[in-house]
Amino acid sequence: MNLTEICDNAKKGREYALLGNYDSSMVYYQGVIQQIHKHCQALKDPALKTKWHQVRQEVMEEYEQVKIIVATLESFKVDKPVDFPNPLLEECPRDPAVWPPPIPAEHRYTGPAPVKRPNTGVKPQRKDSPGLQHRGPKGRTQPNSKTEKSGARDVRGSKAKDEKAKKNCQDEAGDGEPKKFDGTGYDNDLVDALERDIISRNPNIHWDDIADLEDAKKLLREAVVLPMWMPEFFKGIRRPWKGVLMVGPPGTGKTMLAKAVATECGTTFFNVSSASLSSKYRGESEKLVRLLFEMARYYAPTTIFIDEIDSICGRRGSSDEHEASRRMKSELLVQMDGVGGALENDDPSKMVMVLAATNFPWDIDEALRRRLEKRIYIPLPTAKGRAELLKINLKEVEVAPDVDLALIAEQIQGYSGADITNVCRDASMMAMRRRIQGLSPEEIRALSKDELQMPVTMEDFELSLKKISKSVSTADLEKYESWMAEFGSV
Structure with missing residues (x-):
């Protein structure tokens, strides 16, 4: 079941309802309800199934609101058009200097007479209300009565629910795209x-x-x-x-x-x-x-x-x-x-x-x-921490049996984590340096990978420690400890 398709169908149903195309909207709502029902049957997680049942209930409530709007519009239809006398539509005298005879008071036009309709509990609209005017060749109508406005507000108010459901679908769908920040109001x-x-x-x-x-x-x-x-x-x-x-x-x-x-x-x-x-x-x-x-x-x-x-x-x-x-x-x-x-x-x-x-x-x-x-x-690593750092940095490198990591950890006291990483990196390259010493560029390029995979020895670490010193002085450590003693909040 494509969860993105469910979200898109729900969005189309709401858009058609807002545009007044209620027939298409009801078709989309019915499809979404059936899709969610099938999706719930395939779920095994009870918590996830409960959330989807809530989404289905909200969609069904919106579907009922659209049905109420359609029923309200059907009640406004008149089987036979009623003709009202309108003297404004009568033919005017051809001679503008001759006035027409006065119209008796009992025949004067005062507006359309009310049409009796069955009592549906809904206030009827006027015939000339713009709410029933045609909108284009398909004859879509726009709700304008109080009940229709209420129903339309419910549909508009469901936009937040739409976004929430869409967000849940994107979060739960494994193949869904991650959400994107809306930068409206900011420079793109x-x-x-x-x-x-x-x-x-x-x-x-x-x-x-x-x-x-x-x-x-x-x-x-x-x-x-x-x-x-x-x-x-x-x-x-x-x-x-x-x-x-x-x-x-x-x-x-x-x-x-x-x-x-x-x-x-x-x-x-x-x-x-x-x-x-x-x-x-x-x-x-x-x-x-x-x-x-x-x-x-x-x-x-x-x-x-x-x-x-x-x-x-x-x-x-x-x-x-x-x-x-x-x-x-x-x-x-x-x-x-x-x-x-x-x-x-x-x-x-x-x-x-x-x-x-x-x-x-x-x-x-x-x-x-x-x-x-x-x-x-965040202090310098302790003796135990230095030994762990050596193991972490050398986990992808072959180490000779004569390498004593505990002894090296004592020798690098005062070194930071970055310093220890530099020592391990330099020591792991010592064997390669010895292997290519005296070779021409062509011979170096001809070397195989196995020829360069040599273990790191204790001698390599000793040479690296002679070249790489610690980067933090004792005076710096005293400044950090003094500041933490005054402002620290561990």
Whole structure:
């Protein structure tokens, strides 16, 4: 059963009803009711079958309204036309100077006499009412009486039901197209840019792909996952957090955590940077910020990840701050408050979660820091985390038996996750470098894939550690710890 066809037939039935072509509308309604009935018989999920029964009941109610309108129109038909005397249609005297004789009072035309009709409980229309005038060669009529207006309002009011049913059909149909944001009122180029460059519906990063950071994972599950599992609990004062700020040195996995949140929760992921929200035209940046949050609410549940947020919303009031930058910051703060207000009353499953990451938390504006209610520290990996990172990075590479990952994890103390990845990448290429050393370009191109698939040895790691140093200093770590001691909210 093609669910899209059911939605299209229901839409055509309503359109024909609005145009006054009630015969075609009734045919479409009958077909839709039969299609939904057959579809319900094929369903096995009780919850899904209940929803479709509700849709079928709503369609049947609309079908009954159309039948009432048709019955009302049938009651207005007159078997034999009634001729009323109309002196205005009489032939005028040919001599304009001669007046016609006066018309007796009892024969004067005062309007059409009422026609007796069976009592149907419906107020009859006047014959000259525009509601019964023909509309084109097919003789379609437009309802104009109070009852017909009520029926037409019911049909028009069913547009919302139509959209809801269509949305359910698209969500449940495996071959249906994903819903598209309606950019009415916005520049189409801006909408296309955000759709193309920002939205990622499946980042494909899981919790297991991230080593260590158990505290951060626990907090993110509580902030995003649990409100979807227990929506009745997360209401009122227990409403979900409107924003989470991840603070830490570069390369510790802040972006990976944000993508894992979007993947595990099944939310639409908006990856935002300063370039995505900046424009050379006056007032365009504020529009981009507002459009971003409008799209996020449309695609909810949504995760908005703003990387390097200090470059977008730095401290206001500085001497080098531009007016356009200040307006964009103000719009961002307003939109974040709007998201938070919506969470208090709306379904938590329709929430918009704002995740932010920064390497310079001391440069963030105070108002933004207040809106990012949870501020967590993403530290350098521990000894256990470093060992797990080595295993994750080397899972696709053959490792020699002499490689001691625990010993390597001790030697790379103070390295960030990105530094450890660089060490593994460099060590995995050492064997290839030894193999092609001294060969000509022709001989290198002639090498087979099996000749280059050599295991990584302990010597390769030792050589890589001599070339690659850590990227985070002790002074930087002290600054992060000091800021978290003052503003952290784990």
